[in-house]
Amino acid sequence: MTAVIEAEGLTKYYGPRRGLEDVDLSVAPGEVFGYLGPNGAGKTTTIRLLLDFIRPTRGRVSVLGENPRTGVAARRRIGYLPGELMFEGREKVRDLLTFFADARGGVPARRIQDLAERFELDLSRTIRSLSKGNKQKVGLVQAFMHEPELLILDEPTSGLDPLMQQEFLDMVRAARIAGQTVFMSSHVLAEVQQAADRVGIVRAGRLVAVEKVESLGKRAVRRVEVHFATPVVAADFVDLRGVSDVHVEGTVLRCTVDGQLDALVKALAQHTVVDLISAEPDLEETFLGYYYDNEESSRVA
Amino acid sequence: MLPSLVVKTLRDYRRASIGWLLGISAFVAIYAGSWAQFDANPDAAATATDGIPQGVRDALGVQDFSTGANYLQGTIYSIFVPLLLIMAAAMFGARAIAGPEDARVLDLYLANPISRRQFVLQRFVALTGVLVVLGLVPWLLVSLFNASLDMGVPAANVAAASLGLLLIGVCFGTLALAVSSVVGRRSVVLATTGAIAAGTYVLRVVGDLVGGLGFLRWLSPFHYYLGGDPLREGFDVAYLIVLMLIPAAMLAFAVIQFERRDVST
Numbered sequence: 285m286t287a288v289i290e291a292e293g294l295t296k297y298y299g300p301r302r303g304l305e306d307v308d309l310s311v312a313p314g315e316v317f318g319y320l321g322p323n324g325a326g327k328t329t330t331i332r333l334l335l336d337f338i339r340p341t342r343g344r345v346s347v348l349g350e351n352p353r354t355g356v357a358a359r360r361r362i363g364y365l366p367g368e369l370m371f372e373g374r375e376k377v378r379d380l381l382t383f384f385a386d387a388r389g390g391v392p393a394r395r396i397q398d399l400a401e402r403f404e405l406d407l408s409r410t411i412r413s414l415s416k417g418n419k420q421k422v423g424l425v426q427a428f429m430h431e432p433e434l435l436i437l438d439e440p441t442s443g444l445d446p447l448m449q450q451e452f453l454d455m456v457r458a459a460r461i462a463g464q465t466v467f468m469s470s471h472v473l474a475e476v477q478q479a480a481d482r483v484g485i486v487r488a489g490r491l492v493a494v495e496k497v498e499s500l501g502k503r504a505v506r507r508v509e510v511h512f513a514t515p516v517v518a519a520d521f522v523d524l525r526g527v528s529d530v531h532v533e534g535t536v537l538r539c540t541v542d543g544q545l546d547a548l549v550k551a552l553a554q555h556t557v558v559d560l561i562s563a564e565p566d567l568e569e570t571f572l573g574y575y576y577d578n579e580e581s582s583r584v585a
Numbered sequence: 586m587l588p589s590l591v592v593k594t595l596r597d598y599r600r601a602s603i604g605w606l607l608g609i610s611a612f613v614a615i616y617a618g619s620w621a622q623f624d625a626n627p628d629a630a631a632t633a634t635d636g637i638p639q640g641v642r643d644a645l646g647v648q649d650f651s652t653g654a655n656y657l658q659g660t661i662y663s664i665f666v667p668l669l670l671i672m673a674a675a676m677f678g679a680r681a682i683a684g685p686e687d688a689r690v691l692d693l694y695l696a697n698p699i700s701r702r703q704f705v706l707q708r709f710v711a712l713t714g715v716l717v718v719l720g721l722v723p724w725l726l727v728s729l730f731n732a733s734l735d736m737g738v739p740a741a742n743v744a745a746a747s748l749g750l751l752l753i754g755v756c757f758g759t760l761a762l763a764v765s766s767v768v769g770r771r772s773v774v775l776a777t778t779g780a781i782a783a784g785t786y787v788l789r790v791v792g793d794l795v796g797g798l799g800f801l802r803w804l805s806p807f808h809y810y811l812g813g814d815p816l817r818e819g820f821d822v823a824y825l826i827v828l829m830l831i832p833a834a835m836l837a838f839a840v841i842q843f844e845r846r847d848v849s850t
């Protein structure tokens with residue numbers, strides 16, 4: 285099968301400033317691809333290249349088998365949600381959605397109505413009178429309404445409350461079942477993990493890792509901080525399975541745990557524990573830790 | 586059926602269009618309607634513009650108000666209504682590309698199966714449509730007052746001057762579009778268009794008044810509008826064709842340029 289998105293050496297400089305450098309990427313039909321990275325990593329730059337808003341400095345990209353520059357008709361089969369969603373004018377939600385529907389060769393009014401109901405969006409309001417989250421819903425409705433083969437979503441859940449985030453993830457799952465391809469950017473690993481098949485991570489303009497989500501799930505690096513009633517010694521913890529970066533200062537233990545917490549918890553039980561803080565697995569740490577470990581082991585092998 | 590972006594653009598422009606329509610109508614009706622007081626009082630008509638220095642009068646193409654043609658030229662066609670129409674055209678032209686680009690919504694429109702070329706062309710069609718409606722106002726109202734107040738200007742001459750007026754509007758609207766195709770900032774587009782409008786107006790005046798610099802007026806679109814004296818001489822087909830070629834060339838430039846550049850966020 286030919287890839288839905290295919291990039292080779294894709295590079296974008298904004299004048300002297302790097303936006304994206306040498307990205308090779310391939311997204312297969314029907315795949316949900318999560319595109320993760322910190323602020324300024326190059327996620328939006330990648331997406332804007334896919335849609336021909338900006339032109340690559342070097343490299344090549346094809347979307348749905350077409351060069352974005354010339355493949356205008358292919359955009360009928362793409363749904364796009366901007367990362368910084370803005371609107372202008374005093375338009376009613378319904379009028380704007382009708383424009384998008386007409387521009388894409390028609391969408392049944394029923395379909396727009398259904399999506400609006402699903403997101404509890406009032407079509408008769410003017411867009412400027414909507415809250416940020418409700419504007420985001422307008423963006424999602426227009427991206428999904430023509431049932432595109434490919435959805436390109438830049439931080440789709442920003443501004444949505446948790447309930448609507450779940451509603452959105454349901455839509456992504458439904459899209460996946462329907463065979464649609466999804467390319468979505470995010471800062472949040474957890475969100476991408478729930479919906480994506482594969483995750484790519486960009487950092488400082490480079491795609492540094494691409495992994496299947498299943499292989500990530502089993503592994504979670506956590507920072508753990510434990511406060512004891514009495515001082516402890518580091519030696520009690522350094523040899524435990526999965527535990528590393530052990531630091532002890534008086535009654536406080538800080539360490540990193542990779543995978544199961546079991547060994548650490550059993551060791552802690554020897555002491556009087558006052559407080560235990562376990563921070564969310566850090567995205568880059570998990571991901572990059574995994575990536576570099578794997579690279580090393582394959583180099584050794 | 587009209588293309589989707591033309592429909593949307595006309596809907597977006599509707600409110601502002603109605604404002605300009607009312608403004609231009611009121612201006613034209615008040616001035617054209619005031620002809621009666623000069624017609625009834627030839628002395629007043631002969632001296633009405635004496636307060637304005639001769640040089641300024643020549644520059645603005647204003648003579649005394651002793652004939653209907655002089656009066657219409659001085660009050661309506663030479664400066665005020667073109668100014669209003671050019672302002673409207675520049676604003677609508679700036680809203681075509683630079684407006685949404687400034688507001689950061691342009692990518693939402695361009696993500697649709699509308700090519701850059703189609704985007705510019707459909708915006709141009711909507712812009713011209715609005716300007717045609719605005720340009721009909723002076724023609725209809727002046728024709729009405731010309732007939733009812735016996736201004737004595739041949740109907741064809743009113744039509745010729747009004748067509749030139751419309752084309753001047755289209756010229757500067759398309760200029761705003763052409764500037765937006767290079768820089769997607771509304772303020773830059775409005776300032777550049779305004780400066781070029783003022784500059785070319787002055788160019789024509791200097792060309793007319795300063796001996797030896799006559800060639801300058803050929804560089805000004807205003808020369809092809811009033812240089813042929815349409816209210817007295819009627820249609821000057823060659824000049825009107827030039828007034829159509831100018832926006833056509835700028836439209837072609839806008840398409841080519843907008844196809845080439847990055848759209849900013």
Ligand SMILES: Nc1ncnc2c1ncn2[C@@H]1O[C@H](COP(=O)(O)OP(=O)(O)OP(=O)(O)O)[C@@H](O)[C@H]1O
Nearest residue numbers: 298301302303322323324325326327328329330850
């Ligand atoms: N129009 C521009 N002009 C100059 N530099 C830009 C422009 N757009 C982006 N950049 C730079 O390119 C880099 C990548 O930006 P990009 O917007 O792609 O990041 P991002 O991953 O989407 O970040 P975020 O998570 O904050 O949305 C950044 O260093 C940014 O400063």
Ligand SMILES: [Mg+2]
Nearest residue numbers: 327328367438
């Ligand atoms: Mg971004």
